[in-house]
Amino acid sequence: MGGSQTRDASGSQSRDYGGSQSRDRSSSASRSSDAFSGVGNGAGARQQSSRGGASRGGGGRRRRGGCEETIQMRVLVALLIMVAATQAACSRSVQQKDFASAEEAAQALVAAAQSDDTRALLEVLGQEAEPVVGSGDPVQDKNSRQRFLQAYATAHALDTSVEGVTTLEVGTDKWPFPFPIVQRDGRWRFDSTAGVEEIVNRRVGANELATIQSCLAFVDAEREYYVRNAQQDSLLHFAQKLVSTEGQKDGLYWPTAGDEEPSPLGEGFAQARSEGYFEEGITKATPYHGYVYRLLKAQGPNAAGGAYDYMVRDKMLGGFALIASPAEYGSTGVMTFVVNHDGVVFSKDLGPDTAKAALSIEAFDPDQSWTREAAIE
Template identity: 45%
Template sequence: MKSFEHPAHRSGYWWIMLFLALPAVLFLPWAASDARAEAQKKFSSPEEAVQALVAAIRAGDVKAMITILGPGGKELVSSGDDLADKVGRDKFLRSYDQKNALQQGTGGKTILCTGDDSWPMPIPIVRKGGQWAFDSMSGKREILQRRVGRNELHVMDVLHAYVDAQQEYAGKNCSGTGLVEFAQRIVSSAGKHDGLYWEAKEGEDQSPLGPLVAKAAKEGYANPELNPFHGYYFRVLRGQGKHAKGGTYNYVVKDRMILGFGLVAYPAEYGNSGVMTFIVNQEGVIYQKNLGKDTRRKAEAMKVFDPDKTWKKVADTEKKD
């Protein structure tokens, strides 16, 4: 991905080491500018700074966390995904309670290390005017890169699962029409099988997206059509444009989606939950594009799968003969 690299990462540690690092999956609008933020809180020692941050995390006091972290802290504390934020905080606290220590870094910086592996928190504590404070800006880029990278990798897994689920839906005649028909919804209408997921009754086969939705539910996520999932929104595309294989046509004929299917996945908060927008259709090849700060409006206006030359294929997603 062009704008934010996907560095090799140990995702478990990034959830554990700091709730700030990967708190988000679903993303609220960018918080108010730092210019309006309260003055950053300073402390008499690095130990006092850590104790204050940990206490704020235990209390779930977002305002206190932001004041402690200072400029740049809002995007780190609130990813927009309340569930992911809580999961990240809980993992950080478990790691901190397991083991914690302050180590001296370069340039007079003090680093909080947590867990049995002494994983270093990316936000150092520095001396400012005779007092100590967290230097959030120095670690912010790395944190956001890792958050974005993790979410984008999750999204590609979801797109692959969507393609497989649509093929299963059509192959098993889940619609009950006897036609090779694809689902126009992700989650079925109440009492129907018109989507890729429905709550299976006793003795009934699991829906095509059952395993994925079950996993999401276990993580605490609700309806993926109404809420972002791992920082992304998903919308079904019901046709394709001239740049797609086979040219322009609608997938839907007489209210039934029988000629193909498509999906667009776009970040709920550009630059915070994700950068790239992704599209896929029945060919199973994923394309990506950076739609910029106006991502949400552009993605929500998208009606068809149409990967022109500005869209790039994601490596290793093209079908092999």
């Protein structure tokens, strides 16, 4: 590995990609994976649904089948709080109601959301929704429900563009309620199965889009770390870890106070740390919004510049790379992502055994089977 490769890895443009841009990117990644960004972000919900449906092989919101019901319901627990109206699950089974029209079904949903009545919600959405009528956080439940009701009061409409399916859209941005209203035997009801599938799609899509941004933020941060040389090392190098050793600045993040310049990963990463992510000393990787991250210290023959190690004399001089894989394949994500110092993110579906396959990857080496997703311009 020659010196020119080291200089190219840091990039003469590294100053342009560091600082506030990397911090903004990491912060955005955190927000984009928030399940409750839905109401008030109709375009985002559609983008997440499209991304998730495509990754899971269904091409969008109306896909059925795929993940097993147990996975669907586990994801649903995390994501359908915006329609939750109470703080406890209903212990008795209920019979789902049907309605004379789609309009009547939508009105019943709103009435149930206003009522703080678990049984009323289950009668509208169906027994499958029982695990999700409360998040365990009554304040969050109330706020989420109020956002939905406020959006409905501002504007609402029924989208009938898909034959046989009616979608309730709320707010000025036309946020689509995930449970479609369908007609059966001349009556209308919410389709719980399709609603579960849609929420899984949105969850996967949100996580994957957020992970792409996190990968780009990592590149920004590594470039900034190299240029700043916060430890005043005699040999410029890249960080070998995300979180610095306590009292040092040997990683991409370290705590700061007052007017001190933020670390390369910045405030967004600090917020993630405060939520319990990326804690120092934890040997088992902790998923961050559905994905597990790991640094790579070499690249293979398919990478620009060919195969070589990034490590020289215990310092990461030749470049840097990252791999991000879904914590639960099919539930929190489908695609595995890789990026290196060139700033191009690639993705690939490693299949149901993704966890094992991702761990076997020791170098950045995307061949033709990987898809280019995004790049730092």
